[in-house]
Amino acid sequence: MKIAVIGSGYVGLVSGACLADFGHEVTCVDKDEGKITKLQNGEMPIFEPGLADLVANNVDAGRLSFSTDLPSSIQGAKAIFIGVGTPSRRGDGYADLSYVYSVASEIAASLNEPAVIVTKSTVPVGTGDEVERIIRESGTTSKFSVVSNPEFLREGAAIGDFKRPDRIVIGVEDEFGKQVMGEVYRPLFLNQSPIHFTSRRSAELIKYGANAFLATKITFINEMADLCERAGGNVQEVARGIGLDNRIGPKFLNAGPGYGGSCFPKDTMALLKTAEDYGSPLQLIEAVVKVNESRKRAMGRKVIDIMGGAEAARGKKVALLGLTFKPNTDDMRDSPALAVAQALTDAGVELVAFDPEGMENAQPMMPHVTMSNSPYAAITGADAIVLITEWDEFRALDLERVKELARESVMVDLRNVYDPAEMRAAGFTYVSIGR
Numbered sequence: 001m002k003i004a005v006i007g008s009g010y011v012g013l014v015s016g017a018c019l020a021d022f023g024h025e026v027t028c029v030d031k032d033e034g035k036i037t038k039l040q041n042g043e044m045p046i047f048e049p050g051l052a053d054l055v056a057n058n059v060d061a062g063r064l065s066f067s068t069d070l071p072s073s074i075q076g077a078k079a080i081f082i083g084v085g086t087p088s089r090r091g092d093g094y095a096d097l098s099y100v101y102s103v104a105s106e107i108a109a110s111l112n113e114p115a116v117i118v119t120k121s122t123v124p125v126g127t128g129d130e131v132e133r134i135i136r137e138s139g140t141t142s143k144f145s146v147v148s149n150p151e152f153l154r155e156g157a158a159i160g161d162f163k164r165p166d167r168i169v170i171g172v173e174d175e176f177g178k179q180v181m182g183e184v185y186r187p188l189f190l191n192q193s194p195i196h197f198t199s200r201r202s203a204e205l206i207k208y209g210a211n212a213f214l215a216t217k218i219t220f221i222n223e224m225a226d227l228c229e230r231a232g233g234n235v236q237e238v239a240r241g242i243g244l245d246n247r248i249g250p251k252f253l254n255a256g257p258g259y260g261g262s263c264f265p266k267d268t269m270a271l272l273k274t275a276e277d278y279g280s281p282l283q284l285i286e287a288v289v290k291v292n293e294s295r296k297r298a299m300g301r302k303v304i305d306i307m308g309g310a311e312a313a314r315g316k317k318v319a320l321l322g323l324t325f326k327p328n329t330d331d332m333r334d335s336p337a338l339a340v341a342q343a344l345t346d347a348g349v350e351l352v353a354f355d356p357e358g359m360e361n362a363q364p365m366m367p368h369v370t371m372s373n374s375p376y377a378a379i380t381g382a383d384a385i386v387l388i389t390e391w392d393e394f395r396a397l398d399l400e401r402v403k404e405l406a407r408e409s410v411m412v413d414l415r416n417v418y419d420p421a422e423m424r425a426a427g428f429t430y431v432s433i434g435r
């Protein structure tokens, strides 16, 4: 099937490459000429494990191409995916739908064959109705259907998530849309991946509901971690004990510095706004957002405390290991590292950092932080080490070398990577989360 994917950012590019790998003929479209030229030359605009190879293989096979020309790219396409960004609108937290709507208008202006327009961007409930209205009012005479097909890709594991999904959610209002979407995902159908056909509005709510629930789960265990610290418990053992209950499940119960990234913070905010507009406030999610925000900065205070308080910390040097919001990505959006670094900078602490992939994106966002070329370079002369992101290469640091290079053997492990007893035995002053 011929498919066009509009928006070659994270969602569009991963979806386009995976759909091509299913055997479809896919054109990924973006307005950004620089990005399209790069992609045509085989350069990836983002870091995602496996993506460069997947793109190269499908380009070589003639199934995947890139273009800045939307009108020609949608000619003959039976499915047209919208995968443009829906960032938080400046000032009010609503999802900014201007890109989605302008793409809908552009599609409408060139639509002259039957096609299904599929919203993959994360959009508030009711957006599909508006996209349908825009296309209908453009006066197109082509048959079309507007479908919601939210993505559940995790950065760093996106290709696996696309190809072996827990479920595919398709919000559709008519037979034509249902039949075309069945064809798009036929390879997964054969794999017996559950396909959940539902109404368009339900599909839109499922996406926000899933992210808000996961954000709640993380926030719950983070608060339990605080209680463990005060009451004397080990949050990892508590989480295991809770998660073994099948009704709860073990995933997303890792306590840490608070969730970040391009999705949870913005999607929880947007959901709150939608809920307010419908006169049905989500008080639980309001609390989650508030707790998570204050937690990130509180992690900076945790570092200052272990250094002996604000007086003692001023002028000291701290090494930050890991800056991205999670490992295997170069994404810095809403990373807890930003709040931790800000709190420490505000307290007059000098910061040196290392991250395997995130430093280029991080530097403009944290101009006061000196970037290093290895974890050991960052640690050299440090009065404390803060492990913020659990990249694999931080899991087995040479602790003897760390002790020699650092001025003080102090580690704040915000991801519970190391064993407290072993760290103490190795001579470290060590704190972690909820243990």
Ligand code: UGA
Residues within 6 Å of the ligand: 122, 151, 152, 153, 154, 155, 156, 211, 214, 218, 251, 252, 253, 254, 255, 256, 257, 258, 259, 260, 261, 262, 263, 264, 267, 325, 326
């Ligand atoms: C999230 C969802 O997991 C995806 O299903 C969804 O498709 C995506 O948002 C989206 O809406 O596009 P992502 O933001 O890539 O994916 O990352 P996650 O792996 O979910 O992690 C989010 C944050 O939660 C990270 O900062 C991570 O460190 C934190 N986290 C996660 C914890 O602190 N503890 C956990 O147990 C799990």
